Amino acid sequence: MTEGEKIRLVAWSRELRSVHERLRNALLIAQEAAASGEPPGRDLLLFCHGFCAALTGHHEGEDRELFPAIAAEHPELRDTLRKLEQDHSMIGHLIGGLQLAVDSSAGTDELARHLEGIAAIMESHFRYEERQLLSVLETLELDADPGRVLGPL
Template identity: 80%
Template structure:
């Protein structure tokens, strides 16, 4: 694994421009490499990883020491930045160029990074806090949602590694399909619950819990697409801008429907009314998902097949 000079974040948690922190991190990296991943001092007993990313704008390789977790068999790091108000800079690199290199102990491997959102992110972050409660303190100290980054190992050395544009296209499409499937499942569960004829009080409590998770996840998913993902896709592939604009219009309509669902729950609507409302939202959401999968995700996957793996896109 080729690794660049570290210029970045706090050894367990984030990234700053502090010269002192940079020097400290270089010492952590040197000690890590010299001792097969074992680091003493305040990090003794913790499992660390060296994550090497490629600069989103510069193309320069940077190595960052981070706390390492295994969550349900998945490898993960966390972009906590010690609870700071901004995401660490390495996260922008991962979003732009999701192929990374990882070193844990004496093991080195390439991986494809993905960033779960909504309910899935919350579930994974809860597991992080179970393993290290300090990360719960970091989340409590900031208004931003601290991302969990999953590192899917690229295990076959005979397969050329994803790189450049191809990696981004594959990661975008794969992550969106996973989010769609999770949201579909959440809607199905809520519809089944509403259709079982429970009392208004019980149905209201269940729908209130559903809204807290589903509505927050859906809103965060669409806001993330509008704010970060869609502009990145449009910059790389201007021919998709009309499709992206249509999807953003859908987002506004869906946000109105979700607001209506929340109002119905707050007004203690009957189970029949709630079931009817959910049925309408589910139909519109499925139409939206299918359009996005056909007009955007399938196009991204086709572009990935056609992409020149040596091509380097400009900065996003």
């Protein structure tokens, strides 16, 4: 294995950590905008829409590309991957609730509650995913575009 191949293999674990950190930051920006007490303005709505789209794209990429690649190389992780996919579904449901609140011009308190719920589940999910998959990602042989696999962030 060449040094370039080794760097690419290890890069998947770094890519996942990086995407998770950007999503945490995007959520924090949306939460800070909601906590401002100002009536929901364009910035808050934009932050909520952007965060929702980014998180959804990340989970869709994992379900479509990353998890099947992991399952093929590590069948012993299929139960873990199913749990992570269930989390994705639950988070998708919570994002749907936030999106409805945004679309119905809900107040900042309601938007903040939606964001808080998403934050709690998302953080638990990210920590579990990182504990279970980072070491696997350091050796995963997947020749694919990181934006397609982990979402366009």
